[in-house]
Amino acid sequence: MNSTARSLFDDPLAGAAEKAAAMLQARKRGSSLPQPFYNDERLFALDMQTIFEREWLFAGMTCEIPKKGCFITLEIGSNSVIVVRGDEGAIHAFHNVCRHRGSRLCSRASGKVAKLVCPYHQWAYELDGQLLFAGTDMGADFDMAAYGLKPVHVRAAGGFIFICLADDPPAIDEFADTLDDYLAPHGMDNVKVAAESEIIEKANWKLVVENNRECYHCNGAHPELLNSLYEFDDTDDPRATPKYKEVVARKQRDWEAEGAPWQLRRFGRRNRVTRTPLLEGTVSMTPDGQAGVRKLMGRLTTPDMGSLRILHLPNSWNHVMGDHAVVFRVIPIGPQETRVTTKWLVHKDAVEGVDYDPDTLRKVWDATNAQDRQLAEENQRGINSIAYEPGPYSETFEFGVIDFIDWYSERMLGHLDDETPALRLAGAR
Incomplete structure (x- = not known):
């Protein structure tokens, strides 16, 4: 929208922007956000204009x-x-x-x-x-x-x-170069989409991301996922066991022999890349933990590559394994509605029905996505209540959520300070 058109709507959003800034500045760090950030139309419009129109x-x-x-x-x-x-x-x-x-x-x-x-x-x-x-x-x-x-x-x-969509986008070169390096062994330009799903979650996009950024809920909600996945991916995690640390050290030697980078890399709070082992005896996120694709990705010679976990805020998390990859995209639709797209990627020469079965390949994450959808939607319903007030996160189990909310708050305040955007007519429903 050009500046003249924007000025027609400056006042309506200026009030919302000021209130949002005041709430973020007054918020208690380590706690969830005030209710309007999860269900208010005008704050959703702010999210779209200050986050989704300005971030990568x-x-x-x-x-x-x-x-x-x-x-x-x-x-x-x-x-x-x-x-x-x-x-x-x-x-x-x-x-x-x-x-x-x-x-x-x-x-x-x-x-x-x-x-x-x-x-x-x-x-x-x-x-x-x-x-x-x-x-x-x-x-x-x-x-x-x-x-x-x-x-x-x-x-x-x-x-x-x-x-x-921004005229002057944030820096991305260092993160992009790291992706090129870490994903080179997987040959990601030589893959194809083997399966795809799209679900609409009746929950604010931030709740969808918050749910992904912790595994505090995993034991009670994700039996299929925990057949292969550790709840943590960092030896510095306070929950990391001595056995996990021993497995990590052994697997890292194997990955180095394979020429595959594994070191944890953080780029502020926005991006995070790390290769972490799957549970011993498993090599892939499949129902039995075994390779779901016979033809491995890229130049890899073993399926036992753990999971290369890639976080990109505000709208993606990903798992790249030796035999296939699972990538996720989050796009807000409304204050309480979010589109989550999942794609399963395999080597472009893998033959369906010979090298892989798409139904088997997607079972673990189809189940996990359905479970997460129910959790996020119940979370949204509770937040909509007059009884809701921000609650504390666990620094041990929910540090990823704390990082996400801190990133969101910093970016929102930074963008609001740069220029109060105009509330578009389409956003004032």
Whole structure:
């Protein structure tokens, strides 16, 4: 929205922004957020404008756009984005908005095109966003070069694609370089999507992320997951047992022999990358803990690679193993509604029905996602009560949640301090 249009709505959101800032500044660190952050329409609008329109977001995988003209789309609030493969393998991202009268160019979630053509009046764009055709009636003074698609910042790293809607995005190079390094043995540009699920959780996006950032609930909720997964992934974790530390040391020697990085890397509170063992006797997140794909990823020679855990706030967590990977994307829909997409990735040459069974591959995380959905939705229902007040997190079991809420609070306050955004009409429902 241009500055003139924004100014029409400054006052309505200014009040909400000031109240949000005051609540964040007064909040007790180590406790959950005040109720409005989980269910209020205007604070949801603030979240979308100060977090999801300004931070780097996980959009998809490079394997989803393998050839020139292949594209994916995603919806970030009221903003539709196209990610498309162009000439010489280049990846471009654009606002999915025709420069003529604003129609969406692509209505499908994915596909392959020669050019990007608006279905309304057939304005046509090159895959790099340049306007190629605008009819014959635009007048002699019409400047084709001035009406290319509006670009969105995009960065590919380790097979992951990240986008940022901000004019001046946060730094991402160090994290991206680490992904390239840590994921190189897994050959993430040479994988394919073997299975995909999408669920709508009737809960605020922050509750969905909070639930992921702790395993305090795992013993009581996730029997399938705990068949292969340790509840912790760091030898400095106060819960880490001597047996776990011994397994870690042994596995790290194996991973070094495989040429696979494993050291825990943190990039502030936003990003975290670490390779950690799975339970002894298991090598993959499958019902029996054994490899679910016969053809291993990349150049790996063993499936026993533990889980490379990748956190990217605000909208992704991931597990990359020796035989397959599971990637997760979180996109808010409304104050109490969140879309969670899960994709299972395998070597591109693995043959379904021969090298893997997609139903078997997805059983553990299908069960876990369903369990987490119920937990998040019950959490939301409780928070909506007049009885709710912020409660304390456990520094031992919920330090990941504390880090997430601290990151969210810092980023929200920082963005609000930079510039109070305008409440868009679409957000004031």
